[in-house]
Amino acid sequence: MEFIIFYLLIINAISFSMMGLDKHYAIKDMRRIPERHLFLIGYIGGAIGLLLGLKKFRHKKLKKKFSYGLPLLSIINISAVAVLLTIFYR
Template sequence: MKELYMVIYYVIVNIIGLLIMREDKKRAQQHAWRISEKTLFLIALLGGALGETIGMYTYRHKTKHPSFTVGFPLFMLLHIAFIYIILK
């Protein structure tokens, strides 16, 4: 049962990650108030790194920032390890 809850959680948080990257790109194009990098990294840390990485490359947003192109995949690896330990 806990596996189902984890799948639901990760699906939701990654959809949020994808949508927040889209929103930040849209705001950047409109020169509007932006979503802080701290918020983007918090979502990645909470499990949304895959969604944000997909959003980063889909919307071509933050792709020139090594902190994102390296940081998000590192968060993904940490979450894979976390899931492995929890489900073991």
């Protein structure tokens, strides 16, 4: 159980940082982090970090695939963790 919690904390910290970094790159007119990379990290458990980054940095909030997709992906992540915890830690 500790491994799952540690993994989720790290992956969400990374995804939150990626949103902040992409916002910084956008302001400085630098090369950006591709959206598919942001969604990939969301698929592997970092959706909540991306969602928090979207709110904190006000970044990509007008894009429908982020404003609708990240909450949905967060629900899927939470459901997957709940299923894993019930399977492995009964």
